[in-house]
Amino acid sequence: DRDVVPVLIDGLKRVEYRGYDSAGIAVFDGAQLRRVRRTGRVAEMEAAAQSESFSAQIGIGHTRWATHGGVTEANAHPHISFGELAVVHNGIIENHDEQRERLRAAGYAFESQTDTEVIAHLIHSYLKQGHDLLAAVQAAVRELVGAYAIAVVSLNEPGRLIAARMGCPLLVGLGEGENFVASDVSAIVQATRRVIFLEEGDTAEVTRAAVRVFDIDGAQIEREVHLSDVSLASLELGPYRHFMQKEIHEQPRAIADTIEAVIDNNGFSASLFGAKADEVFAGVEGVQILACGTSYYAGLTARYWIEAIAGLPCQVEIASEYRYRAAVANPKQLIVTISQSGETLDTMEA
Incomplete structure (x- = not known):
């Protein structure tokens, strides 16, 4: 009213x-x-x-x-x-x-x-x-x-x-x-x-x-x-000149908050990713990341971490390219998709 x-x-x-x-x-x-x-x-x-x-x-x-x-x-x-x-x-x-x-x-x-x-x-x-x-x-x-x-x-x-x-x-x-x-x-x-x-x-x-x-x-x-x-406070610009600057400076806290919610005994359980994740991960030979825009750049960073820490070969591709080309998929690759505002449809279709 x-x-x-x-x-x-x-x-x-x-x-x-x-x-x-x-x-x-x-x-x-x-x-x-x-x-x-x-x-x-x-x-x-x-x-x-x-x-x-x-x-x-x-x-x-x-x-x-x-x-x-x-x-x-x-x-x-x-x-x-x-x-x-x-x-x-x-x-x-x-x-x-x-x-x-x-x-x-x-x-x-x-x-x-x-x-x-x-x-x-x-x-x-x-x-x-x-x-x-x-x-x-x-x-x-x-x-x-x-x-x-x-x-x-x-x-x-x-x-x-x-x-x-x-x-x-x-x-x-x-x-x-x-x-x-x-x-x-x-x-x-x-x-x-x-x-x-x-x-x-x-x-x-x-x-x-x-x-x-x-x-x-x-x-x-x-x-x-x-x-x-x-919280309303988290949505305000605060001391930053613009929201991109705010998001950059908030990344350490955002990552820590995300990880803290799911970590158990200093590790992660495969069950976080679904009931059959254990057996799926056991058969994985590599990782394929599909994303667009800034999410693609995040994927390029993730490739270094996945290869260095998990010891798995990792490829990163722009989803809008992948969905339209004649891609040859490896059934033993783990597919990781990263959403980006405005580009999510290409990632879903890929």
């Missing part, structure tokens, strides 16, 4: 560490869907929202890193279909060209170069067929090939938000008389610490009063509620 606009903007500022080129929000203000988008920093979009007196109880927001189309306001999220449905999206839709042609033939006009606008129009096409918002989103995502974490709102169902994920992280935050979705717990930690991590293929229906989660087959399911231990 409070104004969601400051909550959205604060959440977007807390994920500024990711790097982005534009920001935007869409809200239901009375009987209309209002949107503000700007290239550049969240602060510029915030100033525009304030100057236009944005205020609402439901809304979605996004910071974009260009995957399709240049850095323009038209390509910034949220994307809208027929002035009544708005979508934000993390990830990459691989079959967007084919869907775009089909939707154009059905009478939809495209204002951006993004793959995300395809999602908005595809969901709208199912609404036109008589589906409610939840069913429309569930039907639309079945036609998408690629990776996505999306949040969708519709003017015709102003008290309801639908979220869906495949290949990109998405969580639901449980508040008191208010609920949230986010791609990162840092975006909502100022409002709640109680979170549900959605799993592959999940969709979620979120209202002020309740959250319902559905699995990939559309069956309603209970997902575990977690209490996040992320």
